[in-house]
Amino acid sequence: MIRPILVALLEVRTYLQDKGDLGFSLLLPIVIFALMYGAFGGQSQFHGTAHVVDEDQGAPYSALLLERLGELENLDVELLSLPEADSQLERSDLLMVLYIPNGFSDKLASGEQAQLVFKQRGNGGQEGQIVASLIRGVVEEISQELQVQSQVKNALAGRGISQDHIQITVQKFLDQERQYPIVGVREETVGTSPDLVSQFLPGIVTMFVLFAITLSSRALVEERKKGTLERLLTTRLSVGQLFVGKFLANVCRGFVQTFILLTLAYMVFRLFTPLSFVEALLIALIFSAAGSTLGLIIASVARTEDQAVWTSVTFTMVMVMLGGTFFSISEGSALYIASKASINTYANAAFKTIIAQGGSLADVGLELGVMAGVIVVGLVLSRLIFRVMPGGK
Amino acid sequence: MAEAFLVAQDLHKSFNDNKAVNGVSFTIDKGEIFGLLGPNGAGKTTTIRILSTVLQPDRGDVTIGGYSVRDNADAVRRRIGVCPQELALYVDLSALDNLVFFGRMAGLSGKEARAQAMANLELMGLTERAKGKVDKFSGGMKRRINLAIALMGHPELLFLDEPTVGIDPQSRNNIYETIEGLRDGGMTILYTTHYMEEANRLCNRVAIMDGGKIIAMDTPYALKSQIGSPEQVTLEDVFLRLTGRSLRD
Numbered sequence: 001m002i003r004p005i006l007v008a009l010l011e012v013r014t015y016l017q018d019k020g021d022l023g024f025s026l027l028l029p030i031v032i033f034a035l036m037y038g039a040f041g042g043q044s045q046f047h048g049t050a051h052v053v054d055e056d057q058g059a060p061y062s063a064l065l066l067e068r069l070g071e072l073e074n075l076d077v078e079l080l081s082l083p084e085a086d087s088q089l090e091r092s093d094l095l096m097v098l099y100i101p102n103g104f105s106d107k108l109a110s111g112e113q114a115q116l117v118f119k120q121r122g123n124g125g126q127e128g129q130i131v132a133s134l135i136r137g138v139v140e141e142i143s144q145e146l147q148v149q150s151q152v153k154n155a156l157a158g159r160g161i162s163q164d165h166i167q168i169t170v171q172k173f174l175d176q177e178r179q180y181p182i183v184g185v186r187e188e189t190v191g192t193s194p195d196l197v198s199q200f201l202p203g204i205v206t207m208f209v210l211f212a213i214t215l216s217s218r219a220l221v222e223e224r225k226k227g228t229l230e231r232l233l234t235t236r237l238s239v240g241q242l243f244v245g246k247f248l249a250n251v252c253r254g255f256v257q258t259f260i261l262l263t264l265a266y267m268v269f270r271l272f273t274p275l276s277f278v279e280a281l282l283i284a285l286i287f288s289a290a291g292s293t294l295g296l297i298i299a300s301v302a303r304t305e306d307q308a309v310w311t312s313v314t315f316t317m318v319m320v321m322l323g324g325t326f327f328s329i330s331e332g333s334a335l336y337i338a339s340k341a342s343i344n345t346y347a348n349a350a351f352k353t354i355i356a357q358g359g360s361l362a363d364v365g366l367e368l369g370v371m372a373g374v375i376v377v378g379l380v381l382s383r384l385i386f387r388v389m390p391g392g393k
Numbered sequence: 394m395a396e397a398f399l400v401a402q403d404l405h406k407s408f409n410d411n412k413a414v415n416g417v418s419f420t421i422d423k424g425e426i427f428g429l430l431g432p433n434g435a436g437k438t439t440t441i442r443i444l445s446t447v448l449q450p451d452r453g454d455v456t457i458g459g460y461s462v463r464d465n466a467d468a469v470r471r472r473i474g475v476c477p478q479e480l481a482l483y484v485d486l487s488a489l490d491n492l493v494f495f496g497r498m499a500g501l502s503g504k505e506a507r508a509q510a511m512a513n514l515e516l517m518g519l520t521e522r523a524k525g526k527v528d529k530f531s532g533g534m535k536r537r538i539n540l541a542i543a544l545m546g547h548p549e550l551l552f553l554d555e556p557t558v559g560i561d562p563q564s565r566n567n568i569y570e571t572i573e574g575l576r577d578g579g580m581t582i583l584y585t586t587h588y589m590e591e592a593n594r595l596c597n598r599v600a601i602m603d604g605g606k607i608i609a610m611d612t613p614y615a616l617k618s619q620i621g622s623p624e625q626v627t628l629e630d631v632f633l634r635l636t637g638r639s640l641r642d
Binding site for chain 1: 475
């Protein structure tokens, strides 16, 4: 049993001595976490940008609309020229733009109906749809105010009250209503976990652990390149012991990276209880081990570094896609059946149960069982493949 | 009659249609230095890979110290040390760490491995560089480390595959002296080289391989006698006479 541990220690030691490799692999989880933090910012509130082309430049009602949009806390307004907006929509740099047509204010001032235009690619994207909905709300508000103004003016017509006086008075009441609405909405945040993070973190962690496959797949190629593989095979180290040693080293490496990522998530986003944190770490450990054995299968086939890296990158991407990391897979579809072949599916499900649904290890028995099965089968299979491949034992 | 420590019988090994080893048989006596000579592609390295349990022969068998490489590879590995043609070192580690690691792989305890590593480094004149990173070593020093590793675990049979390629005369001389010392200590050695004067100096017997077969096998003196006066003829003359002068690469 000592030889596999010595092989693993040698691997870990070599890894620790390579400052570049060490720095990259320890910084990577921190960088990924920083990106997560940047994306979610510790908040789950929406914040978007309304891209607007104002062809009614300087006119009172377009200015009013822009002013009202600018007052919304969760919306920024970016003004674009017509050619800029058209070309950005053409290139799909933008998915939705609000056009305020020329004469918009004149029509409203003369009591005519006026129209704004939303130009969008496809359905305008998720953010575009939310921004459009916010704009519609502001437009409806202005429209209602204009209607009230018009109705009051009509009702008081012929009573000797000046139109300006009516307008100023009505506007004063409308502003009061806007400031202190009769029906208000209060927001309550339940718990401290931002939903977006807890939804996305499992996918990010599983994708991250799969990087271990690439590292693991290079293990034997590097030994071949150094000439030490053949030398090791003339010692009392058996092929099985060699594979167990490589396996242990890669599990350690993958787990340390995941540990950093989960710990940062724990400390900053407060996603876990102490128990669920330990449970998530255990899942990460088992998943790292499963990923490591899959890497060893590739390692036992690959004869060059390019073969190892490209095979594992392709494999990782397929696993990530099928595992539902980037998009949800609807039940009953062909993709759903295919997703059962991806180890990510089980890891994702296990992490989601613990992180997002507040479940426990008892709820993820199937997922843990599948991953444990992958570890055993992967170790046996990689060893068998190594023996039968040309240049193997 | 001397005791045969290694017995190779009718070894065959093919890679696709290429017969790398084609019916090779020979014995090496205990305490003997046996030279395996041949042009590039003759099958020397494949033969060594079979003898050292890295490759399984398609046909035939080898026994080392009475153990078959086919049936009892682990017992064979306890008795052999291999110094491969290409350097096989962990260059990011120190010389000492390399030796200790391979010593542990050869079955030594940590303490034994460390003690033997220091002894081997002294043998190779590298004691002062024990803790130096191998990456910073010269070619000759790396060659000596390569040989020192092969000696870890006190092997009874040592495979030396061109151990002196590309090194300066001082390092080469150190390796010669080490090999002669090992022979005097009773170690059995299989030695391959392209330097005929090396084989002439070190080997008790040599086998000349070509096209996967052994085409001649005897003492250097007897082989030289076959084509002239042993005092005037060199082993290289014998080699070129038997294998021809055409280029092989």
